[in-house]
Amino acid sequence: MTRRDMLWLVASAARAQQSTGMASRGLAPQPRGKPSGLPFHARFTDIAAQAGLREPVIYGPAARTDYILESMGCGVAFFDYDNDGWMDVFVLSGTRRDGPVAGATNRLYRNNRDGTFTDVTKESGLTRQDWACGVTIGDYNNDGFDDIFISQWGQNVLYRNNGNGTFTDVTLEAGLLHQGTRWGTGCTWVDYNRDGLLDLFVAHYVVFDFEKVPATGRNPKCNFMGVPVYCGPLSLQPERCLLYRNNGDGTFTDVTRSAGIDRAAPTFGLTAMAADYFGSGWPDIYVASDSTPSLLFRNQRDGSFLEQGLQLGVAVNEDGTEQSGMGLGLGDFDTDGELDLLKTHFSGDRAVLYRNIGRGGFEDVTLRAGLGVETRYVGWGAGIQDLDNDGLPDLFWATGAVYPEVEKVHPDYPYKTPRVLFRNLGNGRFEELVSEAGPAIAEGHCSRGVAFGDFDNDGDMDILIMNVNEPPSLLRNDVSGGGHWLKVRLVGTKSNRSAIGATVIATYGGRRQAQAVTAQSGYLSANDRRLHFGLGAVRSADLEIRWPSGLRESVKAISADRLIIVREGEGVVKVESFTGARTGRS
């Protein structure tokens, strides 16, 4: 071997090292601590099929995904469209690019009050097959019946509830048709100017056109774990949000510019959630944004908003890193009387938990709270809800991957994944449960939208979940352990009739728990608007109600285990005791 040979031999070893592949930047789950061993009294069983929710939710091709539009799925809603006191179910639907799919439609299921539902889509006038995305429920014309707004790729749709079991598409008359094709996602009713009329906020995801976006496999840059996949949002243009003011005569006016909404940088907006986050008496709007900073539009009390997500600590995580915001939950996990936020993200990242610290905004307490143990799944619809009635709100989110092609090559990256449930330990920390919370938690599905509500009126929170190209899941919660609870339904008089934007603070057993009446949360979904407070061993609670009109009202010593209906300015106007669906309404 010559001197030259040896030189290049050795040097080539160094060069070989230089060209070694890069490691994944994904965050691995943190190790789990020792289980608390505490019993968990909620048990979830998926009873969708036996309850009559059997039709699959069509969303793109069954076993592959060619475009991002086909992967994002849609929302679901619990709402009482016929005012009979029982939660009905509304499930959005997509379609397929190669043509309409027989039977695919948004579906309304009427609650039969016996644990089952009847599909009333056709008679209600809600049959529609489009690329529906988000849903927000609210009584925009204050006639006492909940109306439906649906955001879509294409044109959004407003359905007015006629009060007789039917709905009418009034999008055109309402002035809500927009120019061109847009991808509406997050949408929420919000009375931003406190005139007692619900206005409408709409977020958008990306500028999308089947003809202009390359399909899976057409762009070699678009791959995941080495597998060709559709091109994600970063290769597309984000779009700004819109705000429509309710004119009070059934029409709306686009006030995006005058309200300052268009001053915020465009993001890949998904779920939108309006609430009075800082107790100012005015609703703000938070938008979970994918791969871009999430937005918090702070109400300036003069008909305009200022985007302050960064200043208030909810745009990025505590390291200043942008996350892929999908779903949102709102609640008061530490029972300090302030509304906290939960936001879900892509796999390889943690869901973020923001604790409300008042005027300074929010602080990221994800790691302190113990959520770092779960990073395996793509997270979607989320909630901060007391699932076991112990007086401490728990965390839940649905999951599901976005690339069905990947698991064929990487079986350890499944398309259908379990639900995630973290039980609140009461010391600012959470513990992830799998087998302890019933069979429906560990079941794998490719899920998106999530709504929380008590469909069987038995005093606990059930969960409705949209599954891509499968029937929805209806997770019936059977709580044991004797924890008490209280439900509160608000009826606005000066405020909007749906009381959207109201905050209720329940005081019980030394705790102060805040909850807000929202019109969208989870992932592009709408919850049962009756607020549910688990009380644990405590048998009564005091309530402070902050109405959107600015009125503050107190009701004292409300006995547990019942629903109270509070009309603005009149206090408790009705009390209902629940005995559950099996024995009928009490």
Add this chain to the structure above:
Amino acid sequence: MRAVLAACVVLLLGTHGATAQPTARSDAASHVGKAVRLMQDRLFSEAAAEFEQALAGDPNNDVVRIQYATCLFAQERNDEARKQFEIERQKLGDRPGLNYYLGRLDLRANDFTSAIRRLAPLEKDPALSDVSLYLGVAYMSVGQQARALECLERAARNNPRDPQVHYRLGRVYSMAGRADDADREYKLYRDWQESQRLAEQDGRECKDALRNQLIAQARIVCQRIADPNDPRRLILLGQLYSENGAFPDAIEPLRQAVKLEPESFEAWNSLGLSLFWLKRYQEALPALRKAADLNPQFFSTLTMLASTLHALGDDAAALPVLERAHHLNPDDPRVASGLEQLRATLKGKR
């Protein structure tokens, strides 16, 4: 993660010579070699497994245990990392590098008082330039806003291009009601975030151009990365040229980078490597020596340095360097063969 590796290098420099011992068994050395390479590729889980096996054969090797602990830290296996760092602290005492990691583990465990106690004395250590950031976070968490501000302002001076520092500082200003200061920091945060994003995008496009276009055309694309005042961009540009064989183009940005950031291992290493492949051995030698000083555990730097010394006819100096490389990666047949040749040459000379 760059900070994790940099702090690990500092820690190892502190132990090198004083406590580093040759591994007891060759299989342990083999695991160490694999582990070091995996660690440099940021495959921390795999590296930890190799280090763990190396420790099984050589449990008293401080260097290996510290590297093992660092891999555990990088994976946020906090309790396991703490256990390993504590073993070394018992043996070696309160070394800055150990306290750096233990302080950050305290921070992760919400033990802010302990984090402050460990991190505060390290602020003046120039090699641990991000201590002020973590100390600031710890002070913020215990409500000592004034001290948090002091630390984070220092962190911003130490690492003015780190978006995280500006974000954290902005949050503290916000909480203190200093809206103007907060807005300034948020602007810096946004600017540096955007700068990093653009650099990544430009980097991807440059890489594509270097692979698919003629060099003259690729240069036009790649020049978008060049910013004479930003060492990160200059290093990226130099590395992209170097990795794609455009060595003459790599030299200038890397020379500018080492002027701006003279303690950058990546810059010195890439510069030395590019000069080597251009056969400019006299110029490559000081660059590779500096890189090897900054990171004595990097296999490819050591092999390049040995090769350069050999090319310049200094086989006696090349031998111990190549032996170190072989020690790190005893499985590499090219280095083993080269070492054999070198030893034979030196023996022949004697």
